[in-house]
Amino acid sequence: MARFNRAVLSNGLTIIHEERDVPVTTVMMGVQYGAMYESEEEKGISHFMEHLCFKGTEKRTTEEVAKELESKGGELNAFTSEEMTAYHVRLPSKHLEIAIDVIGDIFFNPIFPLEDVEREGNVICEEIKMYRDNPRAHSALMLKNDLYEKPFGMSILGTESTVKAMTQSQLLEKHRAIYTPENSVLCVVGSNSFGDVLKFAKKYTNMSRVGKKLNSLNVIKKSSSGSEKRHGLLQANLCLGAHFPELTSDKRYAAEVFNAILGEGMSSRLFMEVREKEGLVYGVKSVLDLGRNYGYLEIWAGCDPPNKDKVIEIAKREFANMKNLTKAELKVAKEQVISKAIINSEGSDAEAIELINEEFATKAENLYDFEDNVNSVTLEDVQDLAKDAKFSEFWVGP
Missing domain, CATH: 3.30.830.10 (Metalloenzyme, LuxS/M16 peptidase-like)
Structure with a gap:
């Protein structure tokens, strides 16, 4: 402790x-x-x-x-x-x-x-x-x-x-x-x-300075897509994104589990389907970006331009298939998320970043409840995140 x-x-x-x-x-x-x-x-x-x-x-x-x-x-x-x-x-x-x-x-x-x-x-x-x-x-x-x-x-x-x-x-x-x-x-x-x-x-x-405490500006969501063609590139670098729970939401822990299963590491669904089974990419992954009043999940892949649409199709399919998650998969993913957090906390610098992030979002002490909060995630919590997602897309390629 x-x-x-x-x-x-x-x-x-x-x-x-x-x-x-x-x-x-x-x-x-x-x-x-x-x-x-x-x-x-x-x-x-x-x-x-x-x-x-x-x-x-x-x-x-x-x-x-x-x-x-x-x-x-x-x-x-x-x-x-x-x-x-x-x-x-x-x-x-x-x-x-x-x-x-x-x-x-x-x-x-x-x-x-x-x-x-x-x-x-x-x-x-x-x-x-x-x-x-x-x-x-x-x-x-x-x-x-x-x-x-x-x-x-x-x-x-x-x-x-x-x-x-x-x-x-x-x-x-x-x-x-x-x-x-x-x-x-x-x-x-x-x-x-x-x-x-x-x-x-x-x-x-212990200095004194009177300033002002500011409120963050309104975060206005939208969903659109775009692309940019560049000469000299060999790959299409594509990103897909969907809005996800904020850092202040109880669903943030379900989002961590969801992301681990979908796109973290070589055992993830995206890696197994897009790279191991189809051989369409060298790198593919998903990452979370969560804040106090915003949150989104990003899927990234780099591929041969003619394969871009197929990679996007598989990524969206695997995202949607998260609604079919099993209890066995959930158990493994929880252990993965908790274990990675333990490894990350080994460094004093990484732990300080987590504590100060948590302090500004909620309260620093909440970091020590991370394992309990992840373990409290239900199958339905994770499955619900796969429903009705509206994707934005952007790619840069030749």
């Missing part, structure tokens, strides 16, 4: 902590603000701020931020999702203090130098081009665009035009309004005591 603790500092910052015996610690700070909070005109601003938070603070240069943590063996990184932006480092537990100090500093006190705003804007535009040039990544993004209206249906990175239009003052104003203690969570997973976590959190993150 995990040793879990929580507290709220006087400034409103939530602290969540999982104590474990391995002397490796992940310190993660997250703000409940991501791409789904952005208007179409400001699309990409969360991700832009994430990049700039590493570009120096009031007391550290860019180089000092990296050196102070990497000299202690630290692995420093960050990510932006639809619902949050987070910064984290994994390092030996004995270096907890410097980890909370530096992560707290880049989180609350970045200065966004003008030259870095201009330079990093160009870097992000290159990142946008990189994903656009990747047919697999581009087809997945365009599928999301087929499933949801703008601005949610747009890329987390924004567009080249929205990124280039952002100014230093705009970015700083947004950061100071959003990156407040009340909007944020400090998550620590490692062998440190909760007393030490609180001591260093109070020392390095």
